[in-house]
Amino acid sequence: MEKSSDVLTKEQIIAATEETIKRYGMAKTSVTDVAKSLGVSHGSIYRHFKSKTELFEAATEQWLEEKIIAPLADVCRDSSLRGVGHVQAYIRTLVQLKRHYAREDEALFAMYAKVTDESAELISKHIGRIIGHLTDIMLRGGLKSDQPERSAGAVFYATARFHHPAHAYEWKSPAIDAEFSDVWALIEQGLKTND
């Protein structure tokens, strides 16, 4: 990737970072490599990002926003869905998205797994957004009006095995779909009872 304009932007740098990670993998990508792919000196990158960590966190935040949060926000907004079915559609989408990227975009999924594992702040912000969506869905669906945020968290954590990257290798099991359905059946009953 060559310099396309004469002002270097954060967006360009992040795009080059993703490309470089896809080419060399997470472990082998250096700031120097990213600079090389942009045709600039690595010092330039440090005018835009304080550190390598900050650069990788910015790339991960963008990736999460675009690949995970945006499609989830669509499901959240979907007015054809209501109540428990809406929650189910949301969680199923979350689970499918994670599985999709774990398989189809290993390099950037590895970036997301590593960066979130090392940044409590980033992961907690991300989880906060998802629990926010779920809370919203529950309120609009008239579910669990007493403590909707805690119920939202409970649904999220009860399905952790199906969306937390630490469990990604388990997603290859042929039993995983049945196991999710069984867990979902349990949760669904729990959600239905208290509405």
Place this chain on the structure above:
Amino acid sequence: MEKSSDVLTKEQIIAATEETIKRYGMAKTSVTDVAKSLGVSHGSIYRHFKSKTELFEAATEQWLEEKIIAPLADVCRDSSLRGVGHVQAYIRTLVQLKRHYAREDEALFAMYAKVTDESAELISKHIGRIIGHLTDIMLRGGLKSDQPERSAGAVFYATARFHHPAHAYEWKSPAIDAEFSDVWALIEQGLKTND
């Protein structure tokens, strides 16, 4: 630890392995170190265990049996408990045991985490025993008579965040107890509905 009798047994070797891991940590423990602590040549250990992997797996199996399965079997057998409350007592015990050893016996907990992470067979056998217990409790409590084993699995996997070693660092959070209670409330409703 010196040789206590003149016939070397698997049990002695496993005990020495645990001691050595506690002393040097998982990463720094070699078969040679274990042999040294027994006052034998490392070749002797290979008459009892085909490989270092097999030795560590045997030590882990014993640890799981003694520290996790045995106390869980007690809860399973406890005739003062029935139905959903029995399931809850079982899962709470499982969660507490894992947390206890993660904190109080880091070295052997690390052994368990590493060995199970690397042996699909060992972990699947262990999970099988727990799901067996839960199935038993459910049948005796008259819960979910249609597919008790699948419900048992659902309860186990829905609480994975609270007992799977990949989540051990999250157990330090002060919110963890509240989060477990919220997940449990959801599960409990699910279990109660279908009995």
Place this chain on the structure above:
DNA sequence: CAACTGACAAAAAATAAAATTTGTCAGTTG
């Protein structure tokens, strides 16, 4: 003068060399 370069020291990573560990087995010992 804002945006970038390139030279630099400190930190980290890769490579090379040395030492240890793993696993085997012929031979010793009680």
Place this chain on the structure above:
DNA sequence: CAACTGACAAATTTTATTTTTTGTCAGTTG
């Protein structure tokens, strides 16, 4: 002769050495 030893090759790990990378900044450039 069953149980163990100790010497050995191959594999792995550790340590030492070299190279690269990170992060800074004074200086250049358009």
